[in-house]
């Protein structure tokens with residue numbers, strides 16, 4: 001029995017089957033490359049759903065993790081630690097927001113935004129207690145906790161997990177009239193992704209976010225942008241909303257904030273909104289711990305100093321042009337922004353999964369999303385010659 005089949009059998013025997021991974025067992029990685037237990041090399045074109053924008057094992061981020069691990073790992077928020085303030089300051093100064101609230105996973109940050117928004121609605125906007133409504137979009141993805149799945153429109157994410165939390169209204173994505181029509185005096189917030197990643201890389205019409213910003217302002221509704229996947233350079237800007245005039249009231253970040261090393265998430269907002277939280281209202285034992293802060297500072301600095309957003313824009317344009325030029329009969333559409341690209345496979349060509357399996361044989365790890373879409377989201381540190389290597393393989397698979 002090879003290591004690979006043995007290790008896959010162990011995982012299948014001893015782990016809940018809540019994922020359907022491609023049959024590759026990875027044991028090492030560097031930059032855009034990963035190696036499996038048999039020594040075969042692959043390019044990582046998923047980047048752990050954009051948590052690895054800085055690439056695998058970035059020396060500055062790993063260095064920060066290791067150095068901090070030797071000094072101080074956890075204090076809990078019962079005491080201050082010496083990296084917490086500097087990290088919050090960096091997050092605020094680079095996003096134009098005033099205050100941060102640090103958590104660990106993306107779903108926890110979304111939960112935190114929901115709590116901030118509801119409490120703001122009840123205590124500041126004057127919505128009767130327990131009546132605050134939050135508007136979300138069809139085909140959203142905001143995580144897997146019980147409250148967050150309560151407002152998913154994906155039946156599988158909810159099925160059997162009820163009773164679900166009330167207080168959410170689902171409207172179509174990219175539809176400003178629907179947003180206008182859904183707002184009531186009890187609406188506290190609108191939660192939306194600047195590009196819907198998990199839904200199949202859906203880019204809204206130009207002006208959608210700007211329009212949503214205006215509608216929210218006119219109605220005193222908080223605009224909450226989930227940039228967990230689109231943020232930190234992925235789409236060609238530090239934050240995807242910067243393509244428009246759509247500064248959010250609450251900005252939600254995660255994934256690449258931990259540089260692929262450590263879970264780090266946050267919500268960023270104004271002092272006025274954050275002031276709804278008083279000591280004891282909300283918390284997390286590990287949120288804002290010294291390791292997370294040291295990793296977060298390094299992760300953010302790598303994105304800024306290596307100009308990874310600009311690189312994503314440049315490489316993304318080239319990648320898209322080459323994909324379109326391939327004129328494959330399987331490709332219905334290429335969509336996305338920067339290095340968050342989706343290739344929509346014609347229904348007549350089957351689903352995206354066999355294409356991902358063929359890519360794996362060629363040494364490229366990509367993952368289908370929503371049946372028909374192959375997602376290409378390499379680390380933003382990818383070099384042109386690496387991209388050319390990948391495109392040759394992708395063109396071969398799409399030409400088959």
Ligand SMILES: *Cc1c(COP(=O)(O)O)cnc(C)c1O
Nearest residue numbers: 105106107141142143226228229
């Ligand atoms: C991944 C993701 C989340 C959830 O983050 P976790 O760290 O997996 O909890 C939330 N929103 C978006 C847009 C995401 O892509």
